[in-house]
Amino acid sequence: MSEVLSAKAVPHTSLPVIDVAGLASADPLQRAAVGAALHAACIDKGFFYIANHGIEPVLIDAARAEAERFFALSDAEKRQVDKAQSFCNRGYEPLRGQVLEAGTPPDLKEGFYIGNELPLDHPRVVARAFNCGPNQWPQQSPGFRPAMEAYFAALFDLSKRLTRGLALSLDLPEDHFDAFCDEAMGTLRLLHYPPQPAQALPEQKGCGAHTDFGCLTLLWQDAIGGLQVQDSDGGWIHVPPLPGSFVVNLGDLIARWTNDRYRSTLHRVVNASGRERYSMPFFFTGRPDYVVTCLPGCTVAGEAPKYPPITVVGHLEACYRRTYG
DSSP, X not given: OOGGGOOBOOOGGXXXXXXXXXXXXXXXXXXXXXXXXXHHHHHHTSEEEEESOOOOHHHHHHHHHHHHHHHTSOHHHHGGGBGGGOTTSOEEEOTTOOOOSTTSOOOSXXXXXXXXXXXXXXXXXXXXOTTOBOOOOOSSOTTHHHHHHHHHHHHHXXXXXXXXXXXXXXXXXXXXXXXXXXXXXXXXXXXXXXXXXXXXXXXXXXXXXXXXXXXXXXXXXXTTOXXXXXXXXXXXXXXXXXXXXXXXXXXXXXXXXXXXXXOOOOEEEOOOSXXXXXXXXXXXXXXXXOEEOOOTTSSOTTOOOSSOOEEHHHHHHHHHHHXXX
């Protein structure tokens, strides 16, 4: 692998492992302790592991098995649910369908987008609101839809619980983000990374260097590894899988919301294992019409917010234009 794509191997403890079980506790001191741990992680890299998150392994295993089964289908079968057929960006994304790092070749990954299941007569869908509508479901496996809907619902609930921890981390009332979470949207992406080819194009990666768009990303990754996060010195560190955990990172929306006090950090994927890699990131983006303005306590005396108010959907639309043109 080229020196350009290399990364430092570091111990798991280089990124904090936060036990989030306390967020479900009736004891406010336990919840506050999780908030304090989140604060330390969010002002550093905005990347951390969470343990004791409450997601049942059977849900993860079922989703993973269905994802692998789908990506093993023929190209023609997968393209029956090509997201090009969807007005709300749902379904299959072919290999090299996205460029996350400007000026580099397309990403060496294929994916599948799943979002909140909204019927055609839902007001947001009738209005053709951004990314709102029904999912496309592959017909080859009857277990695909129930597995993904169960997994989506579990990650959605966990994301809402984590926003309460974020509120505590910012010395805000625990329910500060509840309105943001009301009728919130999320996206589950199933991703398959073929092995990095020996003769890859210069700077071609499984997933180019980028920051995530929304509020929170909760990542399950298989045992192969390949995720790299930019360190404070501009170099890259490996973020290896830690059994029983999710990797969580903050998106651009939180960085904007906190006046860049909390970090949305560049990360990428280089699958140098020689094997197939699978991951399932869940992106929690919040209520589309919620207006994001600088949070209390996120500016110093006399400092103006760096960013004007913007709706969640306005922010996301701008981000999608950057990567899909």
